[in-house]
Amino acid sequence: MKLSRDIVAFMTRLGHEFDRPELLMRALTHPSISTPTRPDNQRLEFLGDRVLGLVMAEALLAADETAREGQLAPRYNALVRKETCAEIARQIELGAVLKLGRSEMMSGGRRKLAVLGDAMEAVIAAVYLDAGFEAARAVILAHWVPFIDRVDADSRDAKTLLQEWAQARGLALPEYLEIERAGPDHAPVFTIEARLNTGDSARATAGSKRQAEQQAATALLALLDPEG
Template sequence: MTKDGDSPLEELMQVLGHSFGDPELLRTALTHPSALTRRSGRQGPRQKGGQDNQRLEFLGDRVLGLIVAEMLYRTFGKEDEGAMAKRLAALVRQEGLAHVARSIDLGSHLILSRGEAEGGGRDNAATLADACEAVIGAIYLDAGLDAARRFVERHWSSLIAADSKPPQDAKTALQEWAQASGLPLPIYQVVESSGPPHDPTFTVEVRVSGKRAAKASGKSKRAAEQAAAASLIAELRS
């Protein structure tokens, strides 16, 4: 519970369960690239100076992967590397990160340009996932691995417990279907990309020899490939 008079950053720290010694790390983790981009014309300047959250996102991605890998190692003591790798990939992808970000209302604290905010940026899955990784990176820099581990364990333990069997991603399922049918491996091709550099959308087509192609879009090439594979495997199995 927050107290009257707390600043937004202090309120978020209470939700995160970590009081930052350097609050600027948290502020940087919340700063979307759009907030620092200069723009001209009637709309006026954006925030100048400072850093966006991309470097912290890079760091947080690695910290999250290490902690979740350790959690999986301890939780599933009899599983082999391949099974744990599937679990890890599913747990650290965009959907899981966005779920955690929404559970702590991270979107309301993001520092965005006006256009990004008006365009739904506070609930954009890719934006939320990036910010969540950046927050993990910020906690790690502020107080070390144990502090980051406490945050990750609090929010990922239930996600780990929810899957009794290793998940199979759509690309793997489509590949195995093609191999079982005696067909060449699926071919993926980016057929369109749109949007600004900090928030692109990719459209990918996947094709299996002799079968209809399927297309899907996503905020990353990987996400678009997974969505296209899921669409095609569902059609092939129907």
């Protein structure tokens, strides 16, 4: 397979030269442009998420041999979440080589957190299928080490903190309710309400449910504990 200069340059930034470049091309194919003869990256995304998870679990155990499960779990979550995957995708300019449908491209798909995060996981799977687990581990660690070095028990996200706040007081787990969905299908905007069974609640609006839930949890925590 003849590869464009952009793809060759991307492999250099990634740190892996593919023996089967068709795997990389599939990992870069968004569902908006897939056809029966050009499959998208969703199945690879599923696999890459699991490969990333195992590498991060191993790395965290090696980095802190005394940490308890309760300390490791939030660190792990911070390292494998879509936001971290998308940040690394931006660092290696993955968006520049994504294959997108016209509508997705026009709506800013090359910069979208979910699109970049999913594609990064798919690329990890492509490396794994191309050269095995050790190659995938090497690529992952090359890009994730700075994040591993600075992640700690305080990296818990707002939803986790709100859940812990509720459990410490014997309350039911927080609920996240979709209040409104606006905008076109390719660029929806969600309004989410975080609510406790005490009646306390807060709302937030964002371009993904995950972001809106996190922001609503942050707002509710601020109401419950103004001193932070």
